[in-house]
Amino acid sequence: MAGIILVAFNLRPSLTAVGPLVGSIREEFMISNGTAGVLTTLPLVAFAILSAVAPRLSLRIGNGRSILLGLVVLTTGIVFRSVEWITALFAGTALIGIGVAICNVLLPAIVKQHFPAKVGLLTGLYSISMSAFAALGSGVSYPLADSLAAGWQGSLRIWAVLALIGLIVWLPQARLKRKPERIPKIDIKNSPLFRSKIAWQVTLFMGLQSFMFYCLITWLPEILQSRGMAPSEAGWMLSWLQLVGLPITFLTPVLAGRMKNQQGIVWGIGSVYIIGLFILLFSEDFITLVLAVALMGIAQGGAISLALTLISLRAPSAVQASNLSGMAQSFGYFLAAVGPVSIGFLFDEVQSWTIAILIFLLVVLGMILSGNGAGRNRCVPKDK
DSSP: OHHHHHHHHTSSHHHHTTGGGHHHHHHHHTOOHHHHHHHHHHHHHHHHHHHHHHHHHHHHHHHHHHHHHHHHHHHHHHHHHTSSOHHHHHHHHHHHHHHHHHHHHHHHHHHHHHOTTOHHHHHHHHHHHHHHHHHHHHHHHHHHHHHSTTHHHHHHHTHHHHHHHHHHHHHHHHHOOOOOOOOOOOOTTTOGGGGOHHHHHHHHHHHHHHHHHHHHHHHHHHHHHHTTOOHHHHHHHHHHHHHTTHHHHHHHHHHHHHSSOOHHHHHHHHHHHHHHHHHHHHOOOHHHHHHHHHHHHHHHHHHHHHHHHHHHHTOSSHHHHHHHHHHHHHHHHHHHHHHHHHHHHHHHHHOOSHHHHHHHHHHHHHHHHHHHHHTSSOOOOOOO
16 A cells, blocks of 8 residues: 555656746757647657556566556656756656556556455545645745756756655565466457447546646646736646645545445536636636636546546456556547647637637536446456
């Protein structure tokens, strides 16, 4: 359990810490805003590609060693990214995406394998651990850069210490020798998983909530400023978005694990999201905007932890949990990578955030419909 939680600590802060420092990085290397934006999208593309590969990696060396390898790659990437060399900056960012992707995909399988009766509780613990350190990464990166002599490089490099701690704590799990379970190779043409309606519903729910999270992380401060909020206040709202969702991030998997189906939770999350987006669409009052961000944060916190829980609940075994996790996160992060870029291009064309918020409402409706299917008390078919 300690290993799972420490791995979860490392899944987001090396990513969320970049946003507040993009300006400093851009000035250091004299790159454009578009090039600087690659620092956000590159890990998401790595997530999408590696999420399909990670289950195959676990076939050869096991889940425990795969997680260890992911932490090694993550630590290496954090150090590389902090070097004053633009090639190292982007190479390190790609390595971070690869390392996080491996751990992202295999944690639900490990939970399913070692804690089959406590899937909700363990998913809640690692979800809240992941979200808490995501918020911490956003909040402390700029103050650290301002106070450390090494500047933004030192601020980003400090997360290598947390990754190294996770690596050391996880080391005993990598040394355990278990007879590997035979996992057939997934083939899109022949695998029952890729022909399963409920597998695609889980995948779509994961993808749409990822789309919303990364769009909000990228553009929420700009949207709030267009509604009259000061830049400093809008920046703090990004941390507020992540912090306010922490309790529901923990409670949702615990509740979901005790229920026969999770459809009611899906509708509750979707309703809260829609209310928050409608307030954001029409309000310019500071207090109501804070309320809107709180509602969206609560809904998003529930959505990510429910998505991870559904992967475990809809899989009949750790084998299928690994495969379904790879499928859901691969397609999901492709959607997430497209989201912030497409919304940015849309704003450049229309110079208004209204259409973007209307698109967010449609995405949440898609979340509700796919989640309603994924929340049924059914399992994906086993590969033969």
